[in-house]
Amino acid sequence: MRIKKFVAESVQQALENIKVELGPDAIILSIQEITAAKGGRKKRPRVEVTAAVDEEVRTSVGQPAKRTVAYSETPASPSNSTGENGILKLQRELTDLRQQLTQIAQLKNHLRIPTEFLETYLTLLNQGVNEEVAQDFVRRLQSQKQVDGQPGNSFIRRQVLEELQQIIVTAESPWQVQETPYVIAMIGPTGVGKTTTIAKLAAADKVFHNRKVGLISTDTYRIAAVEQLQTFANIAQLPLKVVYTAEEMQFALFELREMDRVYIDTPGRSQRNEEGLKELQVFLQRAHPHETHLVLSLTTKEIDLHDIVKRFSVIPINRILFTKLDETTNYGTILSLIKHFKQPVSYLTFGQNVPEDIRKADTSFIARLILGMECI
Ligand SMILES: Nc1nc2c(ncn2[C@@H]2O[C@H](COP(=O)(O)OP(=O)(O)OP(=O)(O)O)[C@@H](O)[C@H]2O)c(=O)[nH]1
Ligand SMILES: [Mg+2]
Structure with missing residues (x-):
C-alpha cells in the first residue's frame, strides 16, 4: 500500500x-x-x-x-x-x-470509485445522498463511459445532470380538467406543513389563476386545526367544509361541486399509528381524490422518511411533496426517496410565507439542487 x-x-x-x-x-x-x-x-x-x-x-x-x-x-x-x-x-x-x-x-x-467520478461521488455524499445510492449512480455513469470512451470534465458534468434528471420524476396538476371539482388531498405526519401548503396552493389558484377553490378539513381532532384553516378561508374568502365522519365527505364534495379545485386537509398522523392511517384511508376512499400528496419535511431523518413513505403507502398516494427545504441542505435525501419509491415529486416548499414559499417541482432544479449548483 x-x-x-x-x-x-x-x-x-x-x-x-x-x-x-x-x-x-x-x-x-x-x-x-x-x-x-x-x-x-x-x-x-x-x-x-x-x-x-x-x-x-x-x-x-x-x-x-x-x-x-x-x-x-x-x-x-x-x-x-x-x-x-x-x-x-x-x-x-x-x-x-x-x-x-x-x-x-x-x-x-x-x-x-475511479478518480474521474470521485468529485461527483463526494458531492453527492456531501449533499446527503446515501452511499448506496451515490455508488449506484456512479456505476450508471461508468457504464455510460464505456459506451462513449474516456469522458472529459464537461462530459461528466453534463452526464451527471442528465442521469439525475432521468431518475427524478415530477408531476404537475393538469392545467385544465374535464371533471370538476379536481380534488387534491394532503396527507402526512404531524407538523410537516400540510395546512400551510394547502393555503399556499389555494391562494395561488385563486389570486394568480382565477380558479374557484374550495377547502375541506377533516382535521377535527384539534380545535386549533380547524381554526387555522378557517382563518385562512376567511381571509382568502374561500368556502370551507368541515367533515367529521367519512359519510359526510361526499356531501361536502357535493356542496363544493361548482368549484374548479377542492383541497382536502387531513390530520397529521404518525406512520406507526396503523389505526389512524386506516381511518384516513376510509375518509379518502369516500373523497376519491385525483391527487393524494404525501407531505414530507426534509428535516426528517432519511431512515424515518423511508419508514413514513412505506407505511403511508397503504393509502394510494400518487405524489410526494417536500417541505422545509429552507431548514436543511440535505437535498440528497430527495434522490434516495424517489429512487426507492418511484413516486413523482409535486412541489417543494421553503418557508412560512403564503403563498410565496412554494415552487413546482422541476427535474432540472432538483438535480442542480442535489449537486449543490442551486440553493434555496
Ligand atoms: N420553515 C418552514 N416552515 C414551514 C414550511 N411549511 C410549513 N411550515 C411551518 O411548519 C409549521 C407546521 O405547519 P402546518 O401547516 O400547521 O403543518 P401540518 O402538517 O398541517 O400540521 P398538523 O396539521 O398538526 O399535522 C408551521 O409553523 C408552518 O408555518 C416550510 O416550508 N418551511
Ligand atoms: Mg394541519
Whole structure:
C-alpha cells in the first residue's frame, strides 16, 4: 500500500495528478482545503488530497512496485527522529498511519470509485445522498463511459445532470380538467406543513389563476386545526367544509361541486399509528381524490422518511411533496426517496410565507439542487 499527499489548485487537478502518478485504482483518503497565509500575504486557496494505491494492483498491471511507504511528500528529517521529541513525533505519525490504514481497509471495501467520478461521488455524499445510492449512480455513469470512451470534465458534468434528471420524476396538476371539482388531498405526519401548503396552493389558484377553490378539513381532532384553516378561508374568502365522519365527505364534495379545485386537509398522523392511517384511508376512499400528496419535511431523518413513505403507502398516494427545504441542505435525501419509491415529486416548499414559499417541482432544479449548483 502506498499513501501520498498531493497539493494542487483544484480537486480536479489533484485527481489528475493522482491518476498519472498512482494510476486509476488509487483511492482517496481525504480532501482538505489549505488557505495558509505566509509572510502576511494570503496565498491562493489550494487543496491537499491524500490518496493510496495497493502496490499489488499496480504490479499486476505491469507497473513497477515500490517498496517504500510514501506517507508524506516531506520525509521526517533524521535530526527529528532522534531524542524524545523525535520519538513522540514518530509515535504520532505511526498512530496517524494506523488510522489511515484502518480507513483504507474500510474504504477499500466499498469505495472503488475511479478518480474521474470521485468529485461527483463526494458531492453527492456531501449533499446527503446515501452511499448506496451515490455508488449506484456512479456505476450508471461508468457504464455510460464505456459506451462513449474516456469522458472529459464537461462530459461528466453534463452526464451527471442528465442521469439525475432521468431518475427524478415530477408531476404537475393538469392545467385544465374535464371533471370538476379536481380534488387534491394532503396527507402526512404531524407538523410537516400540510395546512400551510394547502393555503399556499389555494391562494395561488385563486389570486394568480382565477380558479374557484374550495377547502375541506377533516382535521377535527384539534380545535386549533380547524381554526387555522378557517382563518385562512376567511381571509382568502374561500368556502370551507368541515367533515367529521367519512359519510359526510361526499356531501361536502357535493356542496363544493361548482368549484374548479377542492383541497382536502387531513390530520397529521404518525406512520406507526396503523389505526389512524386506516381511518384516513376510509375518509379518502369516500373523497376519491385525483391527487393524494404525501407531505414530507426534509428535516426528517432519511431512515424515518423511508419508514413514513412505506407505511403511508397503504393509502394510494400518487405524489410526494417536500417541505422545509429552507431548514436543511440535505437535498440528497430527495434522490434516495424517489429512487426507492418511484413516486413523482409535486412541489417543494421553503418557508412560512403564503403563498410565496412554494415552487413546482422541476427535474432540472432538483438535480442542480442535489449537486449543490442551486440553493434555496
Ligand atoms: N420553515 C418552514 N416552515 C414551514 C414550511 N411549511 C410549513 N411550515 C411551518 O411548519 C409549521 C407546521 O405547519 P402546518 O401547516 O400547521 O403543518 P401540518 O402538517 O398541517 O400540521 P398538523 O396539521 O398538526 O399535522 C408551521 O409553523 C408552518 O408555518 C416550510 O416550508 N418551511
Ligand atoms: Mg394541519
